[in-house]
Ligand SMILES: Cc1ncc(C[n+]2csc(CCOP(=O)(O)OP(=O)(O)O)c2C)c(N)n1
């Protein structure tokens with residue numbers, strides 16, 4: 084009996100890839116384990132091995148073909164299996180489709196909002212953090228021409244721009260140099276800046292974080308990449324006890340200009356130890372600033388500001404957003420202020436506060452709410468600490484209702500802080516108790532069906548908005 | 556089919572002492588009888604075929620997230636497991652499928668965990684990196700590089716505390732061997748004379764970073780020297796060499812002399828996880844290891860040279876194929892976990 088060879092998935096988020104090369108041709112005989120082809124995505128290359136033995140009777144996808152869907156038939160062995168793909172699912176599925184819940188799905192549609200995000204909205208001047216460098220531009224200044232780039236490119240461009248500008252800035256972390264970044268964020272930086280400024284580290288988070296903090300104290304400006312923020316837990320003592328507190332303990336003598344960055348939160352199907360949001364962990368600590376970009380413009384503008392900031396900054400990225408494109412200003416000096424939230428969508432009936440990937444979810448919910456006659460205002464926090472409470476309070480004074488959205492757990496989460504500060508500053512303006520939408524209060528399960536249930540959905544946000552507006 | 560799943564090597568547990576051999580039935584190389592060698596061949600082949608199937612299911616989207624295959628390293632766990640007795644423990648990282656099969660965990664339960672189904676060892680809640688079996692002495696399945704090393708020292712601490720003569724095998728990679736808590740564990744284990752064998756699986760790379768680029772220590776078996784921990788470098792592609800060194804290490808622990816380090820020189824054929832740029836090593840390097848040092852092929856030749864009937868090997872091959880096919884079938888038909896499982900196993904009821 085013949086068999087078919089299917090396009091394999093090579094990462095948790097892959098839906099399609101390029102068939103780069105055939106190493107066998109029609110008529111060749113293969114045995115299990117033989118390498119038959121090479122496939123590529125923007126992140127990785129993989130050899131496809133034969134799992135059955137037989138003769139390749141037909142190659143259906145020629146080499147060099149881009150955008151080959153995961154699980155589509157790429158070749159036939161011994162005449163194919165006449166439609167009976169062994170054990171294969173009926174529909175092509177990839178891990179990206181079955182995983183990550185609705186948040187991931189919505190992230191894929193984020194492009195539309197990207198244009199809005201990049202254009203910016205008129206904003207009032209707020210109390211800027213005292214540490215903002217004088218060169219920092221007006222909040223939400225009009226930056227002119229934009230171009231669609233991925234969040235991954237935006238982050239890389241921000242680091243490259245700051246490294247060109249200041250030779251004290253350097254990047255260190257696991258796989259940042261030769262490998263070009265575990266998630267390809269540092270692509271090309273080794274080539275441009277050399278091994279002195281783009282430095283590969285062994286798997287020693289506690290040690291190299293301490294080393295970077297020490298270098299920062301002496302006046303260098305390290306960027307530390309954590310492969311994911313889950314691994315920053317190995318180093319959290321140095322971040323909190325050394326980086327965050329030394330300025331205070333030294334009576335102002337020893338500041339530490341340093342950026343800790345990397346993907347935060349759930350990716351897709353990577354289970355409890357690799358899927359967690361650390362926003363509230365770090366936001367708890369005086370002496371740190373915590374930034375969480377959503378769009379490419381956020382990523383680029385805020386990372387540039389973070390690198391210039393004289394303080395320790397926790398910069399929380401999101402793996403699922405890395406490949407998403409948004410419009411981003413092309414102006415060479417483009418930068419965004421830390422400590423300023425952004426109104427992504429104006430509305431009058433309810434204020435929805437979100438950060439990072441959940442901004443996309445909130446905007447989607449706002450669209451659905453609009454169809455039902457509820458006009459939601461969506462605030463992208465951009466910075467979590469210091470919290471831009473002025474923008475939030477101004478909005479709540481207008482809408483009288485508050486919904487917060489985060490991927491992490493509700494208990495002691497960012498939503499708690501936002502709601503509490505709103506209560507402190509605008510209690511009399513609230514017409515309903517604030518509602519938190521958050522990840523369920525469980526460790527992240529691996530199973531596809533359970534993972535989906537554990538993450539916030541558009542409907543959760545819609546329901547929350549309806550409950551605070553007392554609509555059914 | 557249940558029959559096939561049970562017929563595997565899974566029921567067998569290793570013995571601590573080399574079995575005395577009768578000249579008629581044995582090839583005494585490495586202290587292993589022909590029978591033991593055939594069993595080792597079967598156990599390694601089961602891991603190899605299991606992992607190939609897992610790779611295939613991943614490609615079909617039936618397994619998600621991270622999936623780290625053990626292909627190429629089979630001789631390490633199979634050889635070490637033959638040195639253990641019931642009650643001994645094993646703990647390792649996320650590259651754990653081989654360890655689980657070696658401790659006797661069922662192929663079906665492991666594969667069903669990979670597909671996130673209720674028939675999996677963690678009811679689908681742990682996935683590839685997080686499986687456990689108290690019954691088989693397997694303590695996981697850990698995703699944070701290096702964290703299992705302190706945990707392994709803790710399992711050995713409990714062994715010392717209970718004074719029951721059991722030993723813990725703590726496995727970790729060449730990359731993990733650089734983590735600070737590994738060195739803290741060396742000191743603790745030596746200080747408290749803990750019965751733990753530290754097994755470094757040096758497959759030459761931690762993700763895309765070669766061991767040379769990650770550590771100034773070139774002979775990892777000597778990493779315990781400051782604390783007086785004896786160590787050996789072992790050909791981890793040779794199951795007999797692994798067993799010989801394993802027996803020495805385990806005996807040292809059982810005699811109450813404290814920890815022991817084994818640096819297994821091994822190699823992974825596949826990418827770090829399913830997603831791997833494959834640019835940090837050459838195709839030739841991988842090809843050379845596969846062709847000249849494959850632990851399964853080598854043992855197969857030894858068996859045939861020792862006069863074993865080719866038909867017997869074929870029977871083992873077929874058997875293994877059947878077990879893996881059955882596991883794959885089970886992993887696709889076992890239902891997804893009940894939605895209620897989302898809320899179970901977070902805390903235990905205090906009584
Ligand atoms: C603390 C921590 N840092 C980083 C990672 C990401 N990571 C997972 S596996 C790995 C490489 C480990 O290499 P090694 O210890 O040699 O084991 P191998 O994968 O070769 O079996 C890295 C960096 C992690 N899981 N945990």
Ligand SMILES: [Mg+2]
Nearest residue numbers: 728729760761
């Ligand atoms: Mg390794």
